[in-house]
Amino acid sequence: MGTSEEEIDRLLGKLTPRARALLPGGATTWRTRAEPAVGLRELVMSDGPAGVRGEAWDERNTSVLLPSASALAATWDEELVERLGGLLAAEARRKGVDVLLAPTLNLHRTPLGGRHFECLSEDPELTGRIGAALVRGVQACGIAATAKHYVANDSETDRLTVDVHVGERALREVYLAPFEAAVAAGVRLVMTGYNAVNGTTLTASDLLTDPLKSEWGFDGVVVSDWGAVRDTVGPARAGLDLAMPGPGGPWGEGLARAVADGDVPEAAVDDKVRRLLRLAAWLGALGGRDSPPAPSPARPRRVRALVRRAVAAGAVLLANRDVLPLDPDRLRTVAVIGAHAASTRTQGGGSAGVFPQDEVSVLDGVRAALGGGARVVHVPGPRPDGPAPPLDRDACADPRSGLPGVLLRMLDADGRELYAERRDSGRLLEPRLVPGAHTVEVGARLRPGTGGRWTLGVAGFGRMSLLLDGHPLLEGDFPPPTDDPAVVHVNPPAQYATADLAAGGSVLLVARRELAPGTGRATVVSAAPPAPDAAAALAGAARAAGAADAAVVVVGTTEHGESEGYDRTTLSLGATQDALVRAVAAANPRTVAVVNSGGPVELPWRDAVGALLLAWFPGQEGGGGVADVLFGRAEPGGRLPTTWPAVLADAPVARVRPVDGRLAYDEGLHVGHRGWLREHRTPAYWFGHGLGYTTWTYEELTVPPVTPAGHDLTVRVRVRNTGPRAGREVAQVYLARPGSAVERPVRWFAGYAAVRARPGETATVAVRIPARALRHWSVEEGGWHTETGRWRVLAGRSAGEVPLVADLEVVRSPEPGG
Template sequence: MREDMLDRMVEKLSLEQKVRLLTGSTTWRTAAEKAIGLRELVCSDGPAGVRGEAWDERRTSALLPSASALGAAWDEQLLSDLGGLLASEAVRKGVDVVLAPNLNLHRTPLGGRHFECFSEDPELTARSGAALIRGIQDHGVAATAKHFVANDSETERLHADVRVSERALREVYLAPFEAAVEAGVWLVMAGYNGVDGTTMTAHPLLSEPLKGEWGFDGVAVSDWAAVRTTEEPARAALDLAMPGPQGPWATGLVRAVQDGRVPPAAIDDKVRRLLRLAARVGAFEEHHRRRPGTRTARPLLRRAAVAGTVLVRNEGILPLDIGALSTVAVIGEHAASPRVQGGGSAGVFPSAVVTPLDGIRAQLRGRSRVVYAPGPTSNVPPPPLDTDRCSDPRSGEPGVLLRCLDVEGRELYAERRLSGRQLEPETVPGAHTVEISALLRPETTGTWTFGMGGFGRMTLTVDGRAVLDGTYPCETDDPALVHVTPPLHTARAHLERTRPVLLVARRDLASGTGRATLVAAAPPARDSAAALAEAVDAARGADAVIVFVGTTEHSETEGYDRTDLSLGRPQDDLVRAVAAANPRTVAVVNSGGPVELPWRSEVGALLLAWFPGQEAGAGLADILFGRSEPGGRLPTTWAASLADAPVTRTRPVDGRLDYAEGLHVGYRAWIRAAREPAYWFGHGLGYTTWTYEHVEAPARVEIGAPFTVRVGLRNTGKRPGREVVQVYMARPESSVERPARWLVGYAAVHADADRTVTAEVTVAPRALRHWSSAERAWRTESGPYQIMVGRSAGAMEWKADIIAGGSAVVGAGGSHQE
C-alpha cells in the first residue's frame, strides 16, 4: 500500500479511534476499525511453533526443535524453510503475527530461557534470526524480533535494570536486531527489562538506532503487559501496547494527548506504522485473508532434528551397524518421555511426538531386539494428568472433565479435555470456581504423588479425602508464572493397583490469581538400587547401549534461571554404571542449554540433542544408525563445571544487573580467562574426516568493503559428510579493547568420500568495525588484523595477517574515510 494512502487513512480517524488501535482488543488481537476497512490482527507465540489464540491441547501445532537446536544447525536455508513452515501454520490458525524469533543471547550458561535463543554469538544469532524472519515473511505473515534488548536472563526479568556499556550494547546485544531490520522484519518487541535506568518500552533506543539510524519502518510492540505507564512509552517510539482491552494507554492516552503531554504527531506515526503492518499481512477487508498454505511438516522437522544434533565425542562407536546388532539396550526415562520443548509461554501442543524409544524400535523392527530399562526415577514434580491413565468421570472417555461452577456450586460450563494442565475458559459469566476431575487408574500399588498448581484457594481430593487444602497467594506479577506455569504444590496418598480413584481439584477464580490450573499425578518411585541394577543388566547383555539423560520442565523454563548445571546424581550414576558395564555406550543429552557431563570421557559416543521437537525419535534414530550424519555444531560453549564458567551472573543486585564482562561473552570470555571448556563454541563431529588443504584470503582489504575467504577441503573419510568452516578475526595491537577472537563468518560444505570442495566465506565490512562511544559512531581501525580459519573457536587450522587500508567513521548520517 502506498504511503499517501496510509496518510489518508490516518486523517480519517479521530483521536479516540487512533488510540483504540494502539492497544490490543483482546489478549492476542489488535482492534478493528470499520471506518477504514481494517480487521483485527491476530498474534500468536513462537518460536517453537504457532499455538494460536487458545491454550487448548486439542488444537495441535507443528513443534519445531528449540531455537538452541536451530542455532546448532548453522544452516540458514534450513532456518528459512522452517520459517516457511511457521508461516503455513500461522495461516492455518488465522494468525497474522508470529512472536518470533528470540534474538537474545546465551550470556551465561545459567539462563533459564536458553532453549528459546539461538546462540552465545551475535554473528551466528544475527544470521540465524534473519533467515527465520525471511522465511516467515516471504509468505505474508509478520515476524517479531524480540526481546529488545539485553533481556538475557529470567531472574527479576520484569524489573531488572541491565547496566551495559554503550559499546557492548552496540557490538553484541543490538547486533542481531540490526540484522533483523536489515532482513526487513515487520515488528520488534520491547522487553520487560530496563537498560541503564529506563524501561525498554519507553527507551530512547526504540527511536535511535532502531527507527532512525537503522530505518525500521515497522511496529514496535510491547511484551505482554510490559507497558506500565501512559506518557513515557507514548512519547517514546513504542507503537502498540499489548494485551488489551485494559491498560495504561486504553485508559489515559486520549487525555494525555488532549492535555499536551503527548504530541499528536507521535500518535499519528504509531497509527501509520500499524496500518503499514496491516497492509503487509492483508488485513484490510475480509476478502484479503490468506488461505492456508500446504506444507508437509514431518519430513522437514525430522531433517531439522538431525541438523541440530551435535556429536561431541565418538570413539568409533557411531554410526551403529544394524547388521551387527542382535540386542540394543535403550536406557533412561528421557528415551520414553523426552523433553521436546522448553517450558513457558512459547509452548505448543504437538499432534504427536516420536519418542527416541519409538524411533529406535521403528528402525530396528525385524532386525534387532530392543530392551528398555528406565533406570532410577528422576526427582521431579509429577506430570499433568493425561489420557493414558485417566478418564472423564462423566463420559468414561480418556481425559479429564473441566467444569466452571458458580458461587453456589452449580455447573455453568463443562467439557472433556485431554490434559490436567488447563487455562480455563476466559468468558464464563458468573464463574466462581474451576473444577478438574478424573478417574485415575493406578498401574502400581504404593504411595502416589499428586500435585496442584495455581494461585488462590485450592483443594484436591482423592476419593473424597482431601490431600491438598489451602490458600496460596500470588506473590509475582510475571505473566508466565501467573497465567501459564504456576508453582506446583504436592501431596501423597496410597493407591491400590486394582482400584480406580476419583480425583477432584477445585480452584477459586479470584481476581489476580491467573488463569492456569494444573492437576498432576505420578506413580511410586522405582527402587533406585533395583532400577539401576536392571539398567546395568540390560547394558551388559546388549551389543550396544543408548542411554538418555536430560533436564526437566522445571529446570529450563521461562520465568526462572538455573542455579546449577547438574543433571543430578541419579542420572550421572546411571550413565557411569551402564558405560562401565558396556564400552559400546552412546549417551544422548536432552537439554535446551549446557549441562555438566562429569562422565563424558567414559562413554563411547556423546550426542547433544537439545529439545528436538516432535520428530525427536525419528531424527535421532537416523543419526544413531547412520541414515543421516549429525549436522550440528555447538552454538554455545559448554563448561566442564559451572565453577569454570567465566560469566555466570544472572541475579540482579538491588535491581541492577551489571554486564561487567562487556564484549567478552561466550567463547570470548573463555579465551580471555585462559580457561578450557568441555567443548568450544563451534565444535561438532561428523561421520567422516576432513583435511583443510589450502586457504585463499586477501593480504589487504579496503575498509568498508566485504572480502571473501576461500578454503579448500578434502573429505578424507569413507562416506559423504558436511563440514562447517568458521572464520574468526583478531586485532592484537588494537588501540581499543577487543575480544581476543571473534566470529566473522562461516559456510557449510558437503563432499563425497575422497572428494575436494571449496568453502567460500564472505566477511562483511562490519566485522572489522568497533563502536566509538566518544564519537557515537562506528570506527574501523586501519592496519594489521589476524584472520583465522577453524573448526571451532578453540581449534584453528590456519591463520594469517591481513591489512585493512585507511580508517572509516560510520554514523547515522553515513560514512567517511579518514
C-alpha cells in the first residue's frame, strides 16, 4: 500500500509494449492477469453487494447474506452501513477476494426497475451518502470497492444496447452525483454500464475521462461490466482501463495488435497499466509482496447479531393503528400466515445472488421469539403466482447414495459418465466441467408428500430434456433469445411439464442439457406440488386468523418478479396475495401485514390492516430481525429511501421501455419525490416516511441568516419525543429556491441527521447541508454555480411532511470558487 508513483513508473518501464497491452484484459471470469516480471499477481473479483460469492457459484460455498441494498439505504445510518461494509470485507478476505463489485449507485428512477433491490435510493444525495459509507467500510479493511454502473444504468430492459438520452444538467446533478461522492470517499474502481448515454456506449464514452478522471481526480481503475466491451479501439482510446472477463474478447491480443498497428497510442495503454499497478500496490499484490494479513474473523454469533440488527434498522413501519409492538405476555395464539412466512425471500435475483449460510424465515423468527410461551399456528394460504422453486435437499434425494440432494453427472457425447457428485440444490449455475463433457445431467428421487398434478421443470438453454421414471416429459432445443449474461448464466427461463404423482410414492426425475457454445452453464431443475384450492386456502387462513390473538400475514414478490436482466411490468402482488391479506384482516383487526419485497409494490389493502411493516429482502437473519420489531425488542428504524405509489399509474416517472432503442429521461431533474411534487400528486408513502414506537413533534428550525455561496452550512432542528418510549427520529432537511432563474424542483432533499430522546425530552440535532445541495450545473458555461439571494429551508419527517420552514440568504463568497 506504500508503493510510490516513482516505483510504479519504474515497474512500468520493465514491461515490453506487448506485455503492457495484454495486462488490461482479464485472465479468467473473475481474475486479472498476473505479470511475474514486476511481481504482479492475479487480482480476484467477486459480485456484491448483499454478500461476497467468490469465484464459484456453489451452494456448498456459502456466504453471509446482508439485507438488500434498498434495505441498507432505508437505515439512514451511515455508521451501521460502514460496519456492514467491514463485514463484507472480512467475507472477501475469507474467500480470497481482492475486489468487491459493489456498491450499485444507480437510482430508483422508476418503481418498475428490476434491480431496485440492488440499488439504494431514488435520491442522489442519499444514494451518495450511503454508498460512500459502504465504500469506506469495505476499503478500511484493505478490500477494494467498485462503484457501479457508471452511469444512467437505471433500468434493465434492453440494458445491453439501450441508449439513454439525458440532459447535461440532470446527468451532472442527479445521475453522476452518487459516483462523485464515491470518488470523494476514495473508491478504488468504477464499473461502466452496458448502456450508452447520448449516443455513445459507456465503455467508450468521454464521461470516463471528464468528469471522472479529470475534474474529480479519480486515480483508480475503470473496469467494464462483464462482456460490455465489444470493440477494441474505441474503449482503448477512451478512459476504460480493464476489460472483463477473460481470456479472449476484443482486448488481450486484439489490444496488443492495435497498439502495434498504431491504432491505439502507447500512452493510453501506459495510463491503464499504471492504474492497474496502483490498484495492485494498494492491495498488496505488487512487487512480490503478499496481501496484508487478514484480520481475525469475527465470531459467527457476532456476525449474525450485526446482520440481524441491520434487519430491524432498515425495516420501515409504514402504518400502525395501535397494534405494534405485540406484547408476548398477552398472546396465547399467534397465526403466521402466507407462503412467504415460511419461505421468506431473502435476496433478489441475478448476479448479486449468493448461497447464504442460513436463512431464518419470519415463521422461524416468531417461533423463536415466543419460545413456546404462545402457540404459533402457520397457514400457508393460497400459493402465490410464480415459478416452481428449484429442488432443494429437503424435497429430494440423490438416487445413487440416497442422501438428501441431487446427483450431478457430466456425460460425454456417447452418454458415458465422466464425472459425478452429489449436490444440495437443483440450481446449478457453474457446475464443474471436465474435458470431453457434452451433457449435464441432474437426477433426483422425489417422494411426493402431496398427491396430484405436479409441475416439473428444467431451466437453461440449448437442447434439454426431462424424464420421469424414464418416460420423456419434454424435449426440445431452446436457444438463448438474448446474450444478456444475467439471463444466460444466472436466471434462464424454465420449460415446464406436468405429471400426476401419488402421495408417499417415489419417482426418478432426470434432466439433461447439452453443452453448446453460447448457452451458458446454468441448469436449474424445479418441482412444485399441486396448488391448493384457492377458496379453501383463503377460508383456512381466515379461520386461523380469527381464532388467534394476533395475526402476521407475509406477502411479497416471487423469484422472477425482481431480478437483474428485466424490469417489472406491474407493481401488483397479484390477486391471490391481495385476497389473502384482505381475508386475514377482515377476520382479525390485530393483523400485521409484512411486505417481503426489494422495491415498491401496490398495497390496495393498506388501510384495512392493523399495522404494515416493510421488511424488504432482509438477508439471512430476516426472520429474527422482523420478530425483534414485531415484539418490540427493537424499534423499526427504517425510513423509505424511495417514494411508494398507491398504484403504478400515479407514478410521475414509469417509463423503462426504450422506443427504437432510445430511452429518454424527459423528466430531467424531477426524479422520485421531486416528480411527485411537481405533478401535485400524493403517493401512498413519501420518500423519508417511516414510523417508530413513539411519536415526535417538530418544534424549531434554526438557520443561519446568511451563508456564503460555495460553503457548507449547518442548520439545527429541535424535536420533542411526545410518545411513551425512547426512540430514534430521522430529521430531514429540504431546500427550495423561490424565484430561481433556472429550473428547479419544488423542493429537494439536502441532508439529514438522526436524533434519540426519551419520552417527553426535547433534542436539538445539527444537520449539515453540503454546498453541493445549493449549486446547479450551468450548461452554457460548463461549470457549477450557486445562486445568491433568498432560499428556503424546510425540515420534517419526510418529503411530504415538512412543518418547519425558514429563510436563508446566500451571498457571494469572498473566496475564489464561490
